[in-house]
Amino acid sequence: MLTTELCTLLGIKYPIIQGGMAWVATAQLAAAVSEAGGLGIIGAGNAPPQVVREEIKKARSLTDKPFGVNIYYMSPYVEELIDVVVEEKVAVITTGAGNPGKHISKLKEVGIKVFPVVSSVALAKRLARTGVDGLIAEGMECGGHVGEITTMALVPQIVDAVDLPVIAAGGIYDGRGLIAALSLGAVGVQMGTRFICAEECTVHPNYKAAIIEAKDRDTVLTGYNGHYVRVLKNKLTKAFEELASRNAGKEEFEKLGAGRLRDAVIDGDVVMGSVMSGQIAAMVNKVQPSKEIIEEIIAEGEEILKKLQKLL
Numbered sequence: 056m057l058t059t060e061l062c063t064l065l066g067i068k069y070p071i072i073q074g075g076m077a078w079v080a081t082a083q084l085a086a087a088v089s090e091a092g093g094l095g096i097i098g099a100g101n102a103p104p105q106v107v108r109e110e111i112k113k114a115r116s117l118t119d120k121p122f123g124v125n126i127y128y129m130s131p132y133v134e135e136l137i138d139v140v141v142e143e144k145v146a147v148i149t150t151g152a153g154n155p156g157k158h159i160s161k162l163k164e165v166g167i168k169v170f171p172v173v174s175s176v177a178l179a180k181r182l183a184r185t186g187v188d189g190l191i192a193e194g195m196e197c198g199g200h201v202g203e204i205t206t207m208a209l210v211p212q213i214v215d216a217v218d219l220p221v222i223a224a225g226g227i228y229d230g231r232g233l234i235a236a237l238s239l240g241a242v243g244v245q246m247g248t249r250f251i252c253a254e255e256c257t258v259h260p261n262y263k264a265a266i267i268e269a270k271d272r273d274t275v276l277t278g279y280n281g282h283y284v285r286v287l288k289n290k291l292t293k294a295f296e297e298l299a300s301r302n303a304g305k306e307e308f309e310k311l312g313a314g315r316l317r318d319a320v321i322d323g324d325v326v327m328g329s330v331m332s333g334q335i336a337a338m339v340n341k342v343q344p345s346k347e348i349i350e351e352i353i354a355e356g357e358e359i360l361k362k363l364q365k366l367l
Contacts, residue, residue, distance in 0.1 A: 057233075057357050061220055061243040064188070065147060065168065066121045068092030069353055071233070072191075072222060073345075074247030075125020075149050076199065076331070077101070078320040079258055082110040084345070086117035087255035091346035095122040096149060104135040111143045121146035123168075128153020141165050149191060149245075152200070156185035170222065174202025179213045189220035191245050196226030198248050198285050198333040201276065207239070214240030228335040230355025234363075248333040253345045259323030262330060269336035279308045287330040291315060294327075 059070045071093035073080065077100025085095030097114060099107045107124065114122050124145050126136055129152045137158050140148055147168045148155075155162075155169055162169055168188040173179045179190050192213040194206025202209075206225040214221050223236035224245035236244045250256060252263050265287055276283040277295035286292060291311075298307055312329065319328025343351075 057353050057360070059237065059242045061189075061222065064220060065094055067094050069349055070237075070243030071349055071352065072096065072123075072149075072243060072245040073250045074197075074224065074245050075099070075123070075151075076247050076251070077125075077127065078316055079247075079251055079256065079331075080125065081257050082113035082117065084250060084253060084256045085110075085122045086114045086120075087253065087345040088250065088349070089114075089120035089122045090118045091344075091349045093345075093349050094147065095120075096147075097122065097124045098127075099124055099130065099132075099136055100127055101130045101132070104132050104139050107136060108139050108143065111139070111145060123147030123149060125149045125151065126155070127151055128155070137161065140167060154182065154185065155187065156182070159186045172224070173213065174204065174209070176209075176212050176216045179217050183217040183219055187219070189222060189242075190217060191222045191224050192241070193245070194223075194225030195285075196334040197224060198274070198331040198336075201225075201283050201285050203281075207235075210236065210239040210241055226334055228338045230352050230357075230359055232335075233352055233356045234359045248335055249339055249348060250345065251332070252339050252342050253348060254342055255345055258320045261323035261325045262319055263342055265325045265330050266332050266336045266339050267341065269332065269339075271334075271337040274332055274334050274336060277312075279303075279305060284312075284329070284331065285333065287325075287332050287336065289326050289328075289330065291327045291329060 061070045069092040073088040073095050075096035075098040077098045080098035085097045088095035097110045144165050150171045170189045171182045172191040172193050192210045194209050195201040210223045220242045222243045223241035227244045275288050275292050315329035318324040319330045
């Protein structure tokens with residue numbers, strides 16, 4: 056069976072983590088991924104603490120396997136969310152858009168593993184010094200907020216720069232991506248876009264259909280001054296392009312983008328909603344149970360390893 060040190064560290068069967076996507080990664084999806092042998096993650100986003108607590112409790116009612124919560128450090132509820140995950144003693148947290156250093160000791164006291172998402176070697180080195188358990192090296196192929204370096208270039212640099220387990224993310228769809236990530240020195244992968252089209256993912260059917268219909272060049276970056284988000288092209292992205300063409304200010308970008316992710320995920324507005332998706336969207340061609348997705352990835356990965364061994 057294809058296994059790595061990540062499986063032992065997190066108490067999971069397969070080295071696959073589901074991305075903690077805001078509005079998308081609910082208890083239902085996280086529990087399904089964990090039940091299937093991966094590590095499901097609940098995306099806290101900007102949700103109030105009580106909502107996140109309820110999602111944790113719901114996930115526990117659906118699985119007895121480990122799962123985690125993604126903490127978005129630009130949320131106005133960060134301190135309260137840390138209290139929630141500590142009180143609920145979740146197995147793992149992943150973090151983004153901030154430094155979890157000041158919370159490490161509090162999290163470690165109850166045995167919570169901490170895996171920040173990083174997009175550069177400098178950030179990886181800085182966070183490694185805080186006592187985190189590992190890092191998620193996310194390349195710019197990913198959906199949502201992106202950095203400037205591709206996964207293929209970023210992962211080996213971070214692996215070489217820190218003495219911690221590294222998980223690869225961005226542009227990973229199947230067993231080929233998993234084995235490629237392991238070859239680069241990662242101990243596992245984090246996947247977001249493919250799990251949007253899991254049966255257990257509660258996003259609006261229009262959102263799933265948009266990903267399934269996407270072609271290889273259908274994602275685009277929107278945003279300003281390094282704050283870029285990868286989404287599928289639609290009328291909203293054209294409006295962002297118009298702002299960029301006239302060098303609009305931060306306030307105009309933020310006003311245009313406010314609430315657009317919810318519009319797409321909950322209301323199914325894929326015309327003026329923010330349909331966040333990675334570049335692998337074109338490879339997703341159907342809705343599947345999480346278990347089937349994970350088992351396909353592992354089976355393909357194992358077959359690739361067998362073929363590669365024949366080259367020796």
